[in-house]
Amino acid sequence: MRTPFVVGNWKMNLDRAGSEALARGVAAKSAGIKGVNVGICPPFPYLLTVHAQLAGSSVQLGVQNLYCEAKGAFTGEVSPAMALDCGCTWAILGHSERRLVIGENDALINKKVKTALAAGLKVILCIGETLEQRQANKTEAVVEAQLTGSLEGITADPAKLVLAYEPVWAIGTGVVATPDQAEAVHLFIRKWLSKRYSAAISEQMIIQYGGSVNPGNAATLMAQPNVDGLLVGGASLKADDFAAIVASAQPVKT
Numbered sequence: 001m002r003t004p005f006v007v008g009n010w011k012m013n014l015d016r017a018g019s020e021a022l023a024r025g026v027a028a029k030s031a032g033i034k035g036v037n038v039g040i041c042p043p044f045p046y047l048l049t050v051h052a053q054l055a056g057s058s059v060q061l062g063v064q065n066l067y068c069e070a071k072g073a074f075t076g077e078v079s080p081a082m083a084l085d086c087g088c089t090w091a092i093l094g095h096s097e098r099r100l101v102i103g104e105n106d107a108l109i110n111k112k113v114k115t116a117l118a119a120g121l122k123v124i125l126c127i128g129e130t131l132e133q134r135q136a137n138k139t140e141a142v143v144e145a146q147l148t149g150s151l152e153g154i155t156a157d158p159a160k161l162v163l164a165y166e167p168v169w170a171i172g173t174g175v176v177a178t179p180d181q182a183e184a185v186h187l188f189i190r191k192w193l194s195k196r197y198s199a200a201i202s203e204q205m206i207i208q209y210g211g212s213v214n215p216g217n218a219a220t221l222m223a224q225p226n227v228d229g230l231l232v233g234g235a236s237l238k239a240d241d242f243a244a245i246v247a248s249a250q251p252v253k254t
């Protein structure tokens with residue numbers, strides 16, 4: 001019922017030529033893979049050129065961040081309308097690197113989600129605990145607080161909102177969550193969605209896992225009943241690796 005959704009988050013990597021080549025590679029290699037929705041999120045300066053490489057492809061384009069206002073005097077920021085104008089359909093918001101490195105909090109992320117949805121973009125909202133929080137048995141409390149804060153006042157539409165559980169300790173570290181660890185938090189999120197919204201919304205919502213996903217671990221993560229997709233950083237920078245991850249997300253579940 002939930003179509004697997006695999007997204008590459010290129011972060012602050014590549015140059016223009018590299019972005020074009022990677023986009024072409026992703027488009028070509030994912031063309032034959034059925035039953036998986038695929039997206040890529042390049043750096044802002046390469047959106048237009050990457051969009052041009054995706055002509056005729058079903059690979060969807062997204063941004064890694066956006067500002068929380070529609071327009072105006074916000075030097076250096078990018079609006080949802082600009083992202084749409086560059087061919088984007090998705091925005092990653094609340095990524096832990098934005099939360100922890102740049103200092104974004106749930107209130108700001110909530111405003112960003114509202115502004116992006118109001119403009120007509122779809123949102124991948126990231127949540128996840130640090131190692132310290134996990135070791136203190138606070139994973140569920142942290143995830144719940146992030147969900148509550150980031151989604152305050154938002155009517156969750158599973159066609160327009162995707163959640164990405166990304167334990168901070170697994171991002172870029174090579175330490176992937178075990179399938180059981182991922183599944184436990186995904187199930188917790190699904191139950192939270194059911195309480196906060198409805199059973200139907202909870203059932204339909206895509207919940208991605210992110211954090212050191214690679215071609216070797218993608219299939220076992222995707223085999224978990226509540227893991228519906230993957231948000232891939234480092235391994236999305238190589239077309240072959242990313243294509244292998246997309247292929248592992250092909251539905252085998254009934």
Ligand code: PGA
Pocket residue numbers: 009166170171172173174210211212213231232233234235
């Ligand atoms: P990683 O990053 O795959 O390099 O761990 C994932 C992410 O931050 O989205």
